[in-house]
Amino acid sequence: MLTQDTLLKFLKRHSAISIATLEREAQLPKNTLSGVINGSRNLNEKHLLDLFPVVTRYGYNHEAFSKARVVSIINHKGGVGKTTTTAYLGEALANQGFKVLLIDIDPQGSLSEVLNIRVGNTQVFHSLLNLEVPLAIQNVQKNLDIAPSDIELSSAEKELSNKIGGELRLRVAISKISKNYDFILIDCPPSLNILTITAMQASNGCLITTLPKSNSIHREYKELIRKQFSNLKVFDSEIKHLIDFQKAMIEHQTISVFNKNSEAASSYQNLGEEYLQSLDKRN
Numbered sequence: 001m002l003t004q005d006t007l008l009k010f011l012k013r014h015s016a017i018s019i020a021t022l023e024r025e026a027q028l029p030k031n032t033l034s035g036v037i038n039g040s041r042n043l044n045e046k047h048l049l050d051l052f053p054v055v056t057r058y059g060y061n062h063e064a065f066s067k068a069r070v071v072s073i074i075n076h077k078g079g080v081g082k083t084t085t086t087a088y089l090g091e092a093l094a095n096q097g098f099k100v101l102l103i104d105i106d107p108q109g110s111l112s113e114v115l116n117i118r119v120g121n122t123q124v125f126h127s128l129l130n131l132e133v134p135l136a137i138q139n140v141q142k143n144l145d146i147a148p149s150d151i152e153l154s155s156a157e158k159e160l161s162n163k164i165g166g167e168l169r170l171r172v173a174i175s176k177i178s179k180n181y182d183f184i185l186i187d188c189p190p191s192l193n194i195l196t197i198t199a200m201q202a203s204n205g206c207l208i209t210t211l212p213k214s215n216s217i218h219r220e221y222k223e224l225i226r227k228q229f230s231n232l233k234v235f236d237s238e239i240k241h242l243i244d245f246q247k248a249m250i251e252h253q254t255i256s257v258f259n260k261n262s263e264a265a266s267s268y269q270n271l272g273e274e275y276l277q278s279l280d281k282r283n
């Protein structure tokens with residue numbers, strides 16, 4: 001099955017595919033797809049039927065493109081860049097034109113604080129306790145939304161542990177809004193507690209952030225990780241220790257709003273590109 005929405009999501013993620021080639025292979029009139037991409041026209045049912053086998057040959061899969069890709073940013077250690085990565089990788093993907101939702105599932109509420117977002121009447125906590133309450137979502141900047149949290153979320157730990165299927169509740173909440181986004185990134189607390197498990201249950205994958213042990217053994221450390229976890233994707237992109245990250249956080253600005261030409265902003269842009277390429281290889 002192919003819809004205009006899922007086709008657009010697929011094309012955004014596979015920008016190397018030539019639109020003219022797709023039109024030719026699906027025998028569509030010239031510029032049909034470019035019109036859809038710039039919003040000046042819609043595809044009819046026949047177009048979609050003709051396009052379906054063509055995009056399938058290029059790796060389209062309805063299951064993958066009808067919903068957002070959900071990624072938990074995890075590490076049980078504190079202060080290893082989880083929140084920073086959630087915010088700025090999210091921003092990098094949003095800057096590439098993807099619709100991104102960040103979910104703060106850390107009672108410290110650092111992600112919400114860093115982005116200068118105050119919780120409203122409801123927050124993630126309420127959606128976990130009562131499945132009828134939709135995730136309270138606020139806009140941060142273009143293409144970038146957040147479901148914020150604060151310390152109130154800490155009481156969810158006990159409540160979720162006492163509920164059968166408690167660890168599946170975030171997954172249920174996300175399933176209701178997933179089609180509105182390309183990517184959903186979840187900022188997890190520094191612990192393997194029920195909140196982190198809840199996030200992982202809702203995710204297609206995890207991104208583990210880590211700090212170098214020391215500069216002198218950094219290269220060996222990376223090689224060791226690659227060897228020990230050969231079944232995991234270890235990113236080549238590295239985020240250096242840069243003062244701009246701390247300055248941006250103090251200003252409550254995202255890194256590309258703080259300085260879009262800085263090394264700090266471009267390092268997350270590079271990570272975003274490498275992440276997108278890693279997905280291309282899979283579907």
Ligand SMILES: Nc1ncnc2c1ncn2[C@@H]1O[C@H](COP(=O)(O)OP(=O)(O)OP(=O)(O)O)[C@@H](O)[C@H]1O
Nearest residue numbers: 077078079080081082083084190240241242245246
């Ligand atoms: N690449 C970097 N260069 C310099 N400072 C950084 C960098 N990445 C993060 N920081 C700073 O390090 C501190 C910890 O980062 P961050 O909050 O992202 O870690 P965390 O893993 O989310 O921590 P916690 O486990 O407490 O949630 C923050 O003050 C942040 O501004």
Ligand SMILES: [Mg+2]
Nearest residue numbers: 082083106110
């Ligand atoms: Mg954090």
